[in-house]
Structures are given as structure tokens and as C-alpha cells.
């Protein structure tokens with residue numbers, strides 16, 4: 001009753017922002033992401049008869065609190081599906097994601113956990129079933145089941161049975177670059193879960209956000225298929241700005257940006273003004289991801305590295321889906 005899996009994190013080009021069902025994690029809108037090669041989590045799960053509760057080690061340390069309760073709640077779901085409510089597990093997870101600097105690892109974390117735990121308990125879900133299950137740990141994680149460009153279909157069923165990710169184009173379809181720009185200080189005050197809820201409940205801009213998604217999605221998928229970088233980048237950047245605009249209209253209002261976040265955004269726009277096609281996107285935190293094509297590697301990297309308040313720049317590209325190890 002032992003298995004291990006590896007999953008990569010992903011960056012949303014069309015953001016998932018808002019739930020229609022908090023318990024089942026059903027989104028208000030479809031989203032689309034690129035799975036990233038450089039950032040991943042490996043997780044080993046072993047169900048043991050001697051255990052009376054789960055034990056979850058993250059990067060070698062036994063966890064408690066929210067990290068622990070989210071993992072056990074998710075394993076409860078897997079135990080439920082497997083019809084083995086009393087089997088508890090020891091879980092060892094290692095993040096190869098700069099979490100300390102506020103980088104989300106929940107996507108790779110829950111995808112690796114779902115794959116390892118289902119296998120360890122004797123289930124054999126196909127990728128669609130695995131994505132559906134993973135979604136219930138963390139929404140964005142359901143997209144990390146697949147490599148490359150991935151869409152999460154929001155579905156329409158109340159039980160979530162048609163809300164899962166589908167592959168759009170594999171990792172080797174298109175070699176675009178993503179620079180993860182990490183800020184020196186991270187004061188993430190509003191978690192994504194809390195922030196999206198507040199936005200759905202109170203932001204007058206929220207309905208406009210939802211209404212804007214179908215056009216963005218159709219256009220970005222055309223752009224991905226045609227490998228039209230300027231089109232894909234421009235849509236992703238505009239979609240990100242629209243998502244962040246909804247937070248400014250929430251009550252109370254909030255923003256994930258810090259002053260360095262804005263400096264990076266302006267530097268990317270300056271690069272473009274100087275003829276370098278680069279675009280940014282930002283999740284529920286202050287760090288920025290910059291998209292560009294390989295020929296601009298040096299220019300983009302040098303520009304980003306020299307911005308005051310930038311701690312680190314890590315470059316990566318399209319990554320593969322979940323795998324067993």
C-alpha cells in the first residue's frame with residue numbers, strides 16, 4: 001500500500017478566479033494553464049495498519065495546522081472513494097518550488113498527492129478521474145495532471161462530475177519560456193481561497209470578469225495552436241490584469257501587488273516598447289511570471305534581475321504531466 005508520484009506546478013494564462021461551490025471546488029469559469037518543468041513536488045504515500053491518524057511530512061518536517069488538515073481532508077475523500085475509511089497514511093512530500101518566497105506549491109502538491117495516494121490505496125483512476133479528484137484538494141491542481149497547455153472545464157453538474165482538466169497541447173508543442181521573478185519580501189496577506197471568495201461575494205467587477213472568459217479562452221487556444229506568441233502573451237497579460245482588477249473592487253478592497261510587482265510589470269511593458277515580445281502574469285501573490293520566446297533569454301533575464309526588490313529569477317519552460325516514481 002505504497003506509491004510515489006511527481007507533479008509539476010502550473011501557471012494560469014486564463015485564471016481560475018471564483019468558486020460556485022466551495023466544498024466541491026467547482027469554479028465559476030474555465031481556466032487555462034501551462035505546466036512548468038522547473039517547479040515540482042514529489043510525494044510518497046504509505047497506508048499502514050498501525051496508524052490511527054495520517055502523518056504528513058513536508059520537506060522532512062512533520063506538519064500540523066492548515067497544511068496538515070487540508071491533506072487529511074483530501075485523503076478522507078480518497079478513503080471514501082476507496083471504501084476504506086479507517087486506513088491512515090504516512091506521507092512524505094518534497095517541494096522543489098520556492099515556497100519560502102511565496103510561490104504556490106499547492107498545485108503540484110495536491111496533484112502528486114492524489115496520484116500517489118490513489119495508487120497506494122489500490123484505486124486505478126484514469127487521468128480524467130484523477131483530475132476530478134485532485135480538483136477537490138486544490139482547484140488549480142487539477143490542471144497539473146497533464147503536461148503542456150491544459151484547460152480546466154468548469155462543468156455544469158452540481159456534483160462536479162464534469163469539472164476536470166483536459167489537455168490542449170503537449171509540452172513539446174511549443175518551447176516558450178517562463179521567468180519566475182521572486183520578490184525579496186513576501187507579505188501575502190490574503191490567501192487565494194479567501195481572496196477569491198471575497199471577490200465573488202462583494203466585487204461589483206466580478207460579473208464582468210466571468211463574462212470576459214469565453215472570448216479570452218477561444219482566442220488564446222487559437223493562439224496556442226498557431227504558436228502566435230504575441231497573441232497568447234497579450235491575452236494572458238490582459239486576463240491577469242482583469243483578475244487583479246476584481247480585487248480592487250472587492251469590499252474590503254485588496255491587492256496582491258507590492259511596489260516591486262508594479263516595477264516588474266512596467267519593465268516588461270518597457271521591454272515590449274523596445275521591441276522585445278515579453279508579457280507578464282501574476283497569481284494570488286506579489287511574484288511575477290514573465291513569458292517570452294527563447295531568443296530573448298538574455299535580454300529578459302538581465303532586465304528582470306536588475307530591478308530593485310527582485311530576489312531571484314528562475315527560468316523554466318513547459319513541463320510534463322503527473323508521473324509515478
Ligand code: DP6
Pocket residue numbers: 011012014015016017025031106137138139140141192193282283284
Ligand atoms: C490566482 O487553486 O490555490 O492562482 O481551489 O481554493 O485551492 P483553491 O485555490 P487555488 O487558486 C489559484 C488561483 C490563481 C489562478 C489559477 O491558478 O488559475
